[in-house]
Amino acid sequence: MKITLVRGDITEQHADALVNAANSSLLGGGGVDGAIHRKGGPDILAECRALRASRFGRGLPTGQAVATTAGRLHARWVIHTVGPVHQGADSDPEPLASCYRESLRVADELGARTVAFPAISTGVYRWPMEDAARIAVDTVKAARTSVEEVRFVLFDDRAHEAFAARLR
Template sequence: MSTSLTFVQGDITEQAVDAVVNAANSSLLGGGGVDGAIHRRGGPEILAECRALRDSRYGRGLPTGQAVATTAGRLPARWVIHTVGPVHSDSEDRSDLLASCYREALRVADELGARTVALPAISTGVYRWPVDDAARIAVETVRDADTAVEEVRFVLFDDRAYAAFAAQGD
């Protein structure tokens, strides 16, 4: 079975999907950008589960490139899959860490039984990953993934990100 890829410009917190992927920071305790929006809209249940994860399995935080799931709280999704993208570096190639975010998010989605997943442009905000390169890595990784997810919806916040990701879909 092949996974269909769609590209939409919009707000990831409004996506009615099985799982929304959060571009989290390693603390799992909320932040800016996508992370802040998901925590604000999803409500305190997400933060409570993130705190429990910190207390049990991730005392030092979620490592870059890994993923873990929580409830989606008040979001129109069942789960939030949190993944920590790498900070872009001009002196070190961290592309495999960025690709790992997408692979691990889909692996967790498969464990949950999620069939529809909304993905943001991981690491392209405050982590400064160039959006064209991030789009290439994300789309190639998702296309190559061995997953039971039926639809991956890339949800891009602005015109520039949407254009970069949609160009990869051609």
């Protein structure tokens, strides 16, 4: 599998699947989640509401992933995953690693060959960037997947440098 880094906006990416750093409600929010819902349009929200009404009445659990249409985005699917909130030095990295593994599992089920990830949990969920990059890159490298390209789409220079340092 090829791993690439891009500095930019995930909503501008052309890929089979874009990963959304969602909140558990699946109904949109701030950051990546809000941007994907705004740019992708109402079809994403409609499918998220249907998921809430059927399988995820209490919301999507942390570390799990589920797919919807990508609406008006340049992708076939959005894979929604809920990252953990960083609680300090004792924070368990496993739920964050699970976001990447589960997103790739869903991508495989869909037949996606290219998947674009944001830096999950590094915004309002406060996961330290260098640690998040380590978890993301190491988890993706170790994953058994048919995905041919994983693209980390990083919003700023600090994130890009943290991920680049981990890939070196």
